[in-house]
Amino acid sequence: MNDHHTTDEKPGWADTPQFRKWFLRILIGASVLSALAGFVPAFKKDHPHFALEAFPIFFAIWGFGAFMFIVLVGQHLRKLVGREEGYYDERE
Amino acid sequence: MTSANSLLEALLINPAVLLSIGAFAGALLPNHLAYLRRPLYLVFILGSAVQLARLGLGSFGELALFGEPVTMLRIDPLARIFAVVFHIAAALTVVYAWDEKDRAQSFASLAYPAAALGGVTAGDLITLFVWWEVAAITSVFLVWAPGTRATFLSGMRYLVIQVLSGTLLLGGIVLVYRETGSLAFGEVGLRDETGAIKASGLILFLAIGIKAAFPLLHNWVQDAYPRSTIAGSIVLSIFTTKLAVASLARAFPGEEALIYIGAVMTIFPIFFALIENDLRKVLCYSINNQVGFMVCAIGFGQINGAAGYAFGNIIFEGLLFMALGAAMYRTGTSKATELGGLYRTMPITMGLCIVGAMSISAFPGTLGFVTKGLIIDAAGEAHMMWIWLVLLFASAGVLEHAGIKIPFFTFFAHDSGKRPSEAPMHMLIPMGISAFLCLFLGLFPGPLYSLMPDQEMIKEYHPYTAYHIVEQLQLLLWAVLAFAVLKLMKWYPAEVPSTNLDTDWFYRIPGRDLVMWAAAATGAIWNVLWRLFTGRFMQAMNRIYTVHGPEGQLARAWPTGFMALATAAVLGLVLILSFVA
Numbered sequence: 001m002n003d004h005h006t007t008d009e010k011p012g013w014a015d016t017p018q019f020r021k022w023f024l025r026i027l028i029g030a031s032v033l034s035a036l037a038g039f040v041p042a043f044k045k046d047h048p049h050f051a052l053e054a055f056p057i058f059f060a061i062w063g064f065g066a067f068m069f070i071v072l073v074g075q076h077l078r079k080l081v082g083r084e085e086g087y088y089d090e091r092e
Numbered sequence: 093m094t095s096a097n098s099l100l101e102a103l104l105i106n107p108a109v110l111l112s113i114g115a116f117a118g119a120l121l122p123n124h125l126a127y128l129r130r131p132l133y134l135v136f137i138l139g140s141a142v143q144l145a146r147l148g149l150g151s152f153g154e155l156a157l158f159g160e161p162v163t164m165l166r167i168d169p170l171a172r173i174f175a176v177v178f179h180i181a182a183a184l185t186v187v188y189a190w191d192e193k194d195r196a197q198s199f200a201s202l203a204y205p206a207a208a209l210g211g212v213t214a215g216d217l218i219t220l221f222v223w224w225e226v227a228a229i230t231s232v233f234l235v236w237a238p239g240t241r242a243t244f245l246s247g248m249r250y251l252v253i254q255v256l257s258g259t260l261l262l263g264g265i266v267l268v269y270r271e272t273g274s275l276a277f278g279e280v281g282l283r284d285e286t287g288a289i290k291a292s293g294l295i296l297f298l299a300i301g302i303k304a305a306f307p308l309l310h311n312w313v314q315d316a317y318p319r320s321t322i323a324g325s326i327v328l329s330i331f332t333t334k335l336a337v338a339s340l341a342r343a344f345p346g347e348e349a350l351i352y353i354g355a356v357m358t359i360f361p362i363f364f365a366l367i368e369n370d371l372r373k374v375l376c377y378s379i380n381n382q383v384g385f386m387v388c389a390i391g392f393g394q395i396n397g398a399a400g401y402a403f404g405n406i407i408f409e410g411l412l413f414m415a416l417g418a419a420m421y422r423t424g425t426s427k428a429t430e431l432g433g434l435y436r437t438m439p440i441t442m443g444l445c446i447v448g449a450m451s452i453s454a455f456p457g458t459l460g461f462v463t464k465g466l467i468i469d470a471a472g473e474a475h476m477m478w479i480w481l482v483l484l485f486a487s488a489g490v491l492e493h494a495g496i497k498i499p500f501f502t503f504f505a506h507d508s509g510k511r512p513s514e515a516p517m518h519m520l521i522p523m524g525i526s527a528f529l530c531l532f533l534g535l536f537p538g539p540l541y542s543l544m545p546d547q548e549m550i551k552e553y554h555p556y557t558a559y560h561i562v563e564q565l566q567l568l569l570w571a572v573l574a575f576a577v578l579k580l581m582k583w584y585p586a587e588v589p590s591t592n593l594d595t596d597w598f599y600r601i602p603g604r605d606l607v608m609w610a611a612a613a614t615g616a617i618w619n620v621l622w623r624l625f626t627g628r629f630m631q632a633m634n635r636i637y638t639v640h641g642p643e644g645q646l647a648r649a650w651p652t653g654f655m656a657l658a659t660a661a662v663l664g665l666v667l668i669l670s671f672v673a
Contacts, residue, residue, distance in 0.1 A: 012433070012435060012436040012507075014435055014504055015507070024576060027569070027572060027573060027576060028573065030565075030569050031569040031570055031572075031573045034562060034565040034566045034569050034570070035566060035570075037562045037565075037566075038562055038566060040562075042558060043558040043559055043562045044559055045559045049472035049473065049475060049477075049480070050472070050475075050477050050480065052477070052481075053472075053563075057566065058566075059484070059562075059563045059564075059566035059567040059570075060566040060567070060569075060570040061570070062481070062484055062485070062488070062567060063484075063487075063488050063566060063567035063568060063569070063570040063571040063574070064570040064571060064573060064574045065574075066484070066485045066488035066489070066571065067488045067491070067492060067570075067571040067574035067575060067578075068574050068577075068578070070362055070363070070366060070488065070489050070492055071366065071492065071574075071575075071578055071583070071584060071585070072578075072583065074362070074363040074366040074367065075366065075367060075585040077363050077364070077366070077367055077592075078367040078585070078588070078590070078592070081364075081367075081592045081593040081594070082367065082588070082590045082591075082592055082593075083590060083591045083592070083593060084590065084591065085589045085590055085591055086591070087591040087593075088242075088591060088600060089242070091600075091601060092242075092245055092600065092604070
């Protein structure tokens with residue numbers, strides 16, 4: 001193992017404000033494009049199984065909503081099942 | 093009865109037996125030749141693969157066991173796709189742990205995949221049972237490998253659960269034999285002709301369900317796998333659950349209950365993975381979630397989806413395990429709170445990890461995309477909207493815990509200050525091959541599709557349709573956008589060092605207390621009964637001793653006069669009796 005702590009090094013590329021700005025821009029651009037693509041008739045399913053599938057931005061909404069729900073609601077599970085790190089060590 | 097020659101022939105033709113011989117041969121190498129162990133394993137894996145290809149499809153090693161026909165080796169399309177990916181995985185993990193010198197662990201890292209291979213290629217239930225148990229016993233050596241008390245206890249719990257699964261399997265086999273008069277391993281089904289659940293089906297279902305880690309039966313995965321060594325946990329993550337998936341696909345295709353069980357499996361691990369700090373445990377929850385997709389596919393009767401996704405999952409989940417393992421190899425930890433910022437010095441591992449993360453999330457162009465679509469489509473074809481919505485929801489969940497959390501907290505997030513070297517070459521090579529397979533088979537799925545069991549169906553399936561790409565990109569990109577929003581708003585929960593209770597709590601704390609109490613109560617009752625018994629017994633013995641002992645009345649020497657008197661009395665009695673008569 002040869003890890004060591006450094007204090008006076010330059011920030012890594014992923015920590016620079018430029019990278020974060022461009023990453024966000026590309027992400028937003030790609031997300032908007034994917035949503036717009038949902039409106040293109042040639043990109044639609046000929047025979048959707050459900051009415052929801054025909055809604056142009058259904059998958060965007062479901063993906064965004066599901067992720068938000070998982071994180072914002074799921075984190076409260078910690079209150080129910082979270083214990084100190086050595087919980088079992090002390091009891092076994 | 094089978095002759096010894098035909099038995100030997102049937103054994104030697106079997107690729108799983110070849111691998112097992114390789115495992116023993118490697119284990120028997122003396123310590124100063126330990127460096128030859130891994131190359132030897134690769135030779136045996138190659139030999140086994142050649143044997144598999146040489147045999148082609150068909151049944152081999154057919155014998156009579158106590159008058160019953162058994163087929164020790166059946167290579168049909170379902171068995172073949174699992175056998176192929178098991179060979180790839182076995183070879184990759186052997187290379188990954190190239191510097192591992194521990195004899196028991198090295199043995200298990202080939203004997204256990206061999207057993208899983210034997211299980212998926214078993215043509216009868218007895219052969220399946222044998223390999224099922226061998227897989228349980230050989231894999232526990234990987235859990236025990238670190239050699240601590242915690243791993244010993246965990247290994248014992250793991251073994252109990254695995255052996256329970258094997259015992260149930262044997263019970264199910266007996267009932268199936270009684271019902272059908274055959275030991276052939278084919279479709280069993282959960283219900284009889286009247287639609288009632290049959291005991292044989294239910295017991296087999298439970299036996300396989302334990303190994304597949306059905307909900308509430310799942311926690312042995314999180315309890316045992318993350319405790320193993322770095323390479324051990326990767327090997328463990330691949331085989332047991334996939335053997336169960338292959339067995340479910342064979343015994344219960346199209347069983348509706350599996351749709352709901354699979355749907356639950358895809359959902360609940362997402363929440364546990366979110367709050368888990370140990371990233372290896374996060375990946376173990378991911379196994380539950382991923383197997384859930386496969387179980388769902390079997391429920392829909394979409395065996396191509398189940399087998400294809402199992403193939404894909406072994407490659408991309410294995411890649412995530414390997415990348416995390418490389419970080420752990422260099423830093424000594426797999427905790428999110430202690431990792432972070434490793435992209436600076438481990439850029440290749442980071443890049444390969446992101447390929448695995450994108451693949452498990454099913455981004456277009458990856459192995460996940462061309463296999464998961466089959467399962468989501470099956471829900472659509474079945475017009476089960478709620479299940480379809482659940483699977484899409486779970487896909488966003490996969491992106492959260494496996495697609496983002498693993499690479500983000502290992503290589504980015506907060507800077508841990510650790511500046512380890514890049515992963516060693518023996519780890520980079522298998523990771524590189526896995527990443528290549530993720531992308532190559534993702535872009536050109538033809539070779540994978542040609543292995544799928546239902547060729548009629550797969551010929552009609554085209555993953556790269558415009559709507560499939562747009563739907564998937566919308567789902568995933570907007571989910572990533574949600575992550576960005578949560579981070580920017582500082583709503584994403586910080587990782588906390590903790591232990592999260594799961595179903596294993598029931599048998600580790602109250603269950604253990606109950607067993608300890610029962611043991612103490614049994615001991616106490618035994619003591620009371622023993623004291624009671626020994627008290628009465630000793631009392632009786634004392635009385636006998638008092639009378640018959642050396643000091644007792646009956647032990648006294650009687651005088652001759654007493655004898656003469658007694659003789660006279662007896663004679664007198666005889667005279668009286670004679671007179672009366």
